[in-house]
Amino acid sequence: VQLVQSGSEVKKPGASVRVSCMASGYNFADWTVNWVRQAPGQGLEWMGWSSPYNDNTKYSQKFQGRVTMTTDTSTNTAHMEVRSLTADDTAIYYCARGDYRDYTGYPMDVWGQGTTVAVSS
Amino acid sequence: QSVLTQPPSVSGAPGQRVTISCTGSSSNIGAGNEVHWYRHLPGTVPTLLIYGNTNRPSGVPERFSASKSGTSASLVITGPLAEDEADYYCQSYDSSLSGSAVFGGGTKLTVL
Numbered sequence A: 001v002q003l004v005q006s007g008s009e010v011k012k013p014g015a016s017v018r019v020s021c022m023a024s025g026y027n028f029a030d031w032t033v034n035w036v037r038q039a040p041g042q043g044l045e046w047m048g049w050s051s052p053y054n055d056n057t058k059y060s061q062k063f064q065g066r067v068t069m070t071t072d073t074s075t076n077t078a079h080m081e082v083r084s085l086t087a088d089d090t091a092i093y094y095c096a097r098g099d100y101r102d103y104t105g106y107p108m109d110v111w112g113q114g115t116t117v118a119v120s121s
Numbered sequence B: 001q002s003v004l005t006q007p008p009s010v011s012g013a014p015g016q017r018v019t020i021s022c023t024g025s026s027s028n029i030g031a032g033n034e035v036h037w038y039r040h041l042p043g044t045v046p047t048l049l050i051y052g053n054t055n056r057p058s059g060v061p062e063r064f065s066a067s068k069s070g071t072s073a074s075l076v077i078t079g080p081l082a083e084d085e086a087d088y089y090c091q092s093y094d095s096s097l098s099g100s101a102v103f104g105g106g107t108k109l110t111v112l
Helices: none
Strands: A002-005 A009-011 A017-024 A031-038 A044-050 A057-059 A067-072 A077-082 A091-100 A115-119 B009-012 B017-023 B036-040 B047-050 B064-069 B072-078 B086-094 B100-103 B107-111
Touching: A002 A091, A009 A017, A017 A031, A017 A091, A017 A115, A031 A067, A044 A067, A044 A091, A044 B086, A044 B100, A057 A067, A077 A091, B009 B017, B017 B086, B017 B107, B047 B064, B072 B086
Parallel strands: A009 A115, B009 B107
Antiparallel strands: A002 A017, A017 A077, A031 A044, A031 A091, A044 A057, A067 A077, A091 A115, B017 B072, B036 B047, B036 B086, B064 B072, B086 B100, B086 B107
16 A cells, blocks of 8 residues: 655746645545645645545535545546745645545555655746 | 643653543543554654544553543653653544544654
8 A cells, every 4th residue: 555646846936836645555536635745844744535435525624615625546546736936835745645535534654755856946 | 722632841860650641522532532642753653542532552561551530531651751752632523523534633742
């Protein structure tokens, strides 16, 4: 069971970034994919999740309107796009497996290796 | 400010008992939502340490235990080893945020 993320990105302020997360070793369609980030010197911050089971998404209020999370069951891949980047979005972005189907409260038990996104002019 | 409150740092010597608290409210831990704990060594991937308030995934040493009571939870490390130096995070879900996941601010464990 593993999640493999796309490579590091360097973006200018105002740009968008798309991070991918490919799952293997389990039935991707049954489990939500969470996105969590860690800015330099800061703690873990939950951004939201997307569910390939029912196509639902839930975003943290902080990122609502600026982030889009999707899943593609044909490639077992989750994607997250963050728009209107600022220097404050410089962080390591992780995907993590979450809830099973319609159930809630599950732990994030499998994590991707992280994708570094640097935002700089 | 994190929805779940943790002390920024704790320390302990091998053979001692170290406790990391995680204080929430009636809308998250106190609402009956389960608490999970993660260990994160900077530069590596966070790993699940405790799930469902008290359960250790296979492979997690018995020196790690956890509990939950009311609006708070605690992670206990009995006899920390040098390799346990890391950041520890609690996580739950908040009903007032439509079931959004919430993390504590993290606690840095130093082994003396």
